[in-house]
Amino acid sequence: MNFFNFSINKILIKDLSILDQARIRLLYYGFSLVFVALGAMFLSVYFQDLPIMSATAGALMICIACLFKYLTYKPQWRTISHILLGIGTLVNLATVFIIMQEVNIITIQVIILVIVFSFYMLGQSWGMFYSLLNLLPVLLFLVMVYDHNYFIDFKPEKADQGTIIIGVFANFMLIIFIHSHFYTAFIRNIKQLKDTSEEQAALNIKFEKAIEKAEKSSQVQSEFLSTMSHEIRTPLNAVIGMSNLLMMSNPRPDQAENLDILKFSANNLLAIVNDVLDFNKIESGKVVFEKIKFNLVDLLQNICGGQIIKAEEKGLIFKVDVDSALKRKVIFGDPTRLTQIIFNLVSNAIKFTSQGSVWVRATCLEDRHNTITVSFSVKDTGIGIKKENLEGIFEPFTQESITTTRQYGGTGLGLAIVKRLLELQGLQMHVQSKVNEGSEFSFNIEFPVSTEVAPAPVAKPELQSAIPDENMGGGLRVLIAEDNPVNVMLMKKLLSKWKIVPTIAENGERAVEIMQYGNFDIILMDLQMPVMNGFDASIEIRKMPDPAKANIPIIALTASALFDIREQVQNAGMNDYVAKPFKPDELMEKIQNLVAAV
Structure with a gap:
């Protein structure tokens, strides 16, 4: 002044x-x-x-x-x-x-x-x-x-x-x-x-309208993703399923190679779809973390089991180092989300490393009897990251540079998903990286410890084929409610490998009619069908006067991406669900478990 x-x-x-x-x-x-x-x-x-x-x-x-x-x-x-x-x-x-x-x-x-x-x-x-x-x-x-x-x-x-x-x-x-x-x-x-x-x-009225509009938009987005997921996963289910069937038919070496490429490409496309859906689920705040018992050593072995093959195909040395203090611990946490975090980090490490090695480490930092603090680390000798790009790699749909995206592919969502999952738990990711020398991603998690002691590991038998034994389903009476003719053909071919001849219902209403005069051991129910969807059909079946029919096991087959699909399936009275594209052994395992429990 x-x-x-x-x-x-x-x-x-x-x-x-x-x-x-x-x-x-x-x-x-x-x-x-x-x-x-x-x-x-x-x-x-x-x-x-x-x-x-x-x-x-x-x-x-x-x-x-x-x-x-x-x-x-x-x-x-x-x-x-x-x-x-x-x-x-x-x-x-x-x-x-x-x-x-x-x-x-x-x-x-x-x-x-x-x-x-x-x-x-x-x-x-x-x-x-x-x-x-x-x-x-x-x-x-x-x-x-x-x-x-x-x-x-x-x-x-x-x-x-x-x-x-x-x-x-x-x-x-x-x-x-x-x-x-x-x-x-x-x-x-x-x-x-x-x-x-x-x-x-007046602003409050506008704000309420904006919230209502945003909620409707979120609902529309969710429904759009569900629809798009269904439309993408349905043909993917056929592509991957047919690839599995053809690989089961003893193809020639050149055919086997082509089938491997076909299946690899389909799985990559499926991974992209899953990344987008997972990220949307996390961003919408609908992720709930479980607190269930699991053994950390077994979990890491399961996560890294499939990754070792990928690393060896690229000529990389893959090492898993788990602290001996963790081997007999049974801890409480969310193994699904932990798997998602480590799997993404390991996949990235293998993707961006052309020679050298990849290490996965789990170290016990502090053991306080009731809780333990574990440090997880994934280290590679890959291309590394420039210092000025370290923050940007955790942004969605972003990789270090456009050159990286073109050379290595991917959506750029893997690390974004990892970061969001850690932040939702109040945790932080630490990154150390040098260009052309490699990177190390690490984070610490505190787990409550169970009083149980994990059983001593036993020698595992040799891995069996991912395809179930051909005679394991013989004699089962299966009703399939499916409107997509390609999926019907796929299911018939797949079940024929297990000596099962299914009955087909082209929609939910037809499935209810067939159940009224037919006897079956299990129903495979698609959820999105014309005339009557799978939810309504299951509800009608559960109302039948005959207890044997009303209590028949029902497995939902869904290509939907709705976040609350598990809850909807349970509310409709279905016993379980399998997401398309499904693995043959996973489907047969659930069929056998449910039929045996009746």
Whole structure:
């Protein structure tokens, strides 16, 4: 602010409230009134030859002028108000106890001025303080005078009636000015609050509509993803399923190679679809972390089992190092999400490493009997990451550079999913990387520990084929509710390998009709079908009067991406579900378990 400023417009800031602006205006215009009143008082007492009163009035005029200048230079109205009230209190008490040694109408007016000014300018607490600071000494003076106990060695000065008239008039004008000024400010403030309240109500309505629109948009997005997932997974189910069937038929070496490529490409496409769906599920806040028992060593072996083959195909050394302190521990946590995190890190390490090695480590950092803290680390000797790109690699749909994307492929969602899953648990990923030397991704998790002890590992038999034995399903009566002819053909071919001849229902309504007169061991129920969907068909079957029919095991076959699909399947009375594209052994295992449990 310019020191030589005298304009009020330059000290009124738009961000100030109406009341604060009113306080500054009161000081600005009030100083002028007080200065004029003091000037009249000074001339009156000066010509009456009253030196003390003249000096007091002159000093007050100088103080008012200085405070006015200070206000136009730095509009600190609180500080100026305290100074004014302090000066007014000193002058008032000095006038009563020393200069005039009496309480007259001007004294009463000054006390009223102090009360009004202090409450309006500084609020209740300070208003009470300054009011009592002026009132109590004056009351004490009146009591002392009444008891004839007040005597000082100073001759009081007596002003004439004209001076008293000037003082009374000036004080009344100031009181009226303060009340009028703040009355106007209060009315404006009330009107502003009313307008703001109306605007806020209108904004709340808009906000509610925006929330409703966002919820509908989220629902539409969820339904769109479910539909797209179904439309993509359905043909993928046929591609992967037919590839499995052809590989079961002892193809020639050149055919086997082509089938491997076909299956590899289909699985890559499926992985991309799964990444997008997983990321959307995480971003929508619909991830719930489980607390179930599992053995960390077994989990890591299962995660890395399939990855070792990929690493060896690229000529990489793959090492899994698990702390011996963890080998007999049974811990509580979410093995599915932990698998997702480590699987993504290991897949990336193999993808971006052309030679050298990949290490997976699990180290026990702290064992407190009831809980353990485990450090997980995935290290590679791959292409590495530039320091300036370390933050960006965790952003969705982002890789280190466009060159990386073109050379190695992928959606750029793997690390974004990892980061979000860790953040939802309050954890942080640590990255160390050097270009052309490799990278290391690590994080720490605290797990509650079960009192159980994991059984000692036993020698595992050699891995069997992923395709179940051909005679394991012989004699099973299976009803398949499926509207897609390609999937019907695939299921017939697959079940024929297990000596099963299924009955086909082209929609849910037809499945219910067939169940009414037919006897089956299990139903494989597609969820999205015309006429009647799989949910409604299952509900109708559960209502059948024959207990054997009403309690038949039902497995949902779904290509949907709805986040609450498991809950919907359970609510419809189905026993389990298998996501398309499914693995033949997974399907047969669930069929056998459910049939055996009946």
